[in-house]
Amino acid sequence: MERKETPGNDHLLRVYDSILGLLSSEENPTPLVRLHRVVPFKHTQVYAKLEWYNPFGAVKDRVAANLVRDAEEKGLLGPGKHLVEPTSGNTGLGLAMIANTRGYTVRTPLSRKIPVEKRAVLRVFGCEVVELDDNLCPAPGAPEGAIALAKATAEREPGFHMLNQYENEANPDAHFRTTGPEVWRQTGGKVTHFFAGMGTCGTITGTGRYLKSRNKDVRVWGVHPAEGHDIPGVRSIRQLAQTKLFHPEEYDGMVEVHDEEAYRMAIRLNREESVMAGPSSALALCGALKKVEDAPGNVVVIIFPDNMFKYASSMMRHFPDMFPRDPEDAGAERGPSEDEQFLAQLLGHAANRHNTVEIDDVTRMLGSAERPVLVDVRAPEVFASAHVQGAVNVPLERLAERGTALPEDRKTPIVTVCNVGQMSVTGLMMLRALGYERVHSMNGGTVGWLQRGLPVERGG
Ligand SMILES: Cc1ncc(COP(=O)(O)O)c(C=O)c1O
Structure with a gap:
């Protein structure tokens, strides 16, 4: 087949003008690797796209x-612009690096449940990471969460633009332009089945559209985890209903895979195929093995989104026996200690309605003669990214120190604030223990405050 070369990049010698030359395309596709040992077929060929x-x-x-190319072409991005994007990790990582090459900064609000490996590397890449108490996947429309915070930032803070991978047609379009043509060319047009795990659904929607445009008989299948799953990057059916790029009417079907099956298959892929696939790759493969029959002529292509190196902590959770435990930690296996149970009880009591106040109550209190001091107990970098106007920052771990911004008079009314109203309850308990008599914790936190369009400030 004739090779098209991009000027400045030599794909044959793998010499590139810049790192961006490595972005995949029909001329520079990601590899398709045939799987042998984990597939039970005699005739059907199964390929993983790495x-x-x-x-x-x-x-x-x-x-x-x-997303960046499209926004630049539409005049939405330019020098000095900042990007804000809620992400479960991989989009943030790619965006951070693309942004570095183009001179944009990136802020990414994300769930603390995202594997620590991804949160750490985002920081190394230069992202401003804002960690939130949220579900594993940011859910559009969720009352608290990364998407709400990112939207509020883009709407209210000058210079910020949200590309919004959950709604932006440039997401599936990326796959229509690249993934689809690559698969078509790499299989010589022989692909019969395409499987992808579903997160934003950009991959399945865009690649599926392209493949069906070449051959309407290509079967396109979406794979999803069960409700309450622990597989980063993909969504359960309930979570998918909130994604604008989810178009089940365009797919031939959907198949559910449980965590246990996916994690076991991830181990098999690594050990038996020497393919260092991560959990969402294994999920997609499990889905394919449930649906594809063994028949001559079947050529199955499965997207393997990323590799195992990001998921050490997930594997430790799912295969605790594989990892030797520090003998000093062995006690943790016995369940919560008496002290921990006591603390949990205390926190339960503290969160009752007598100790918490709603955002409307706080705005009323701020307008009254007995104006409370607002104490934001989050980490300084999170406080700096956006906080309730007038709040002072005393991080939880510093509440008991001298010389903080806490008032001397123990009778001063105080309202504690965090992201959504959980850490602030701990702050309330600590302040009570320090002798402050009139402390409340604000339900809804800074995220709720932002959603109501109430005034916020940035900086330390
Ligand atoms: C690890 C991983 N697997 C699967 C997906 C799903 O891809 P898509 O968002 O295109 O549906 C993602 C997307 O973020 C991902 O990060």
Whole structure:
């Protein structure tokens, strides 16, 4: 087949003008690797498309590059602009690197439940990470969470733009332009089945559209985890209903895979195929093995979004026996200690309605003669990213120290504030223990405050 070369990049010698030359395309596709040992077929050929061969390590590099290209072409981005994007990790990683090459900064609000590996690397790449108490996947429309905070930032803070991978057609378009044509060309048009795990659904929607445009008989299947899953990057049916790019009417079907099956298959892929796939790759493969029959001519392509290196902590959770435990930690296996149970009880009591106040109560209190001091107990970098106007920052771990911004008079009314109203309850308990008599914790936190359009400030 004739090779098209991009000027400045030599894909044959793998010499590139810049890192962006490595972005995948029909001329520079990510590898398709045939699987042998984990598939039970005699005739059906199963290929994994290894997306960690993208320059920043995941399928999302394609999307990040296309979102930025599209926004620049529409005049929405330019010098000095800041990006804000809620992400479960991979889009943020790709976007951070694309942004570095283009001179934009990136702020990414995300759930604290995202694997620590991704949160750490985002910081290394230069992202401003705002960690939130949220579900594993940021859910559009959720009352508290990364998407709400990112939208509020883009609407209220000058210079910020949200590309919004959950709604932006440039997301599936990235796959229509690249993933689809690559699969078509790499299989010589012989692909019969395409499987992808579903997160934003950019991959399945965009690649599916392209493949069906070439051959309407290609079967396109979406794979989703069960409700309450622990697989980063993909969504259960309930979570998918909130994603605008989810178009089940365009797919041939959907199949559910449980955590246990996916994690066991991840181990098999690594050990038996030497393919260092992560959990969402294994999920997609499990889905394919449930639906595809063994028949001559079947050529199955499965997207493997990223590799195992990001999921050490997930594997430790799912295979505790694989990891030797420090003997000093062995007590943790016995369940919560008496002290921990006592603390949990105390926190339960503290969260009752006599100790917490609603945002409307706080705005009323601020307008009254006995104006409370607002004490934001979050980490300084999170406080600096956005906080309730007039709040002072005393992080939880510093509440008991001398010389903080806490009032001397123990009778001063205080309202504690955090992201959503959980850490602030701990703050309330600590302040009570320090002798403050009139402390309340604000339900809804800074995220709720932002959602109501109430005034916020940035900086330390
Ligand atoms: C690890 C991983 N797997 C699967 C997906 C799903 O891809 P898509 O968002 O295109 O549906 C993602 C997307 O973030 C991901 O990060």
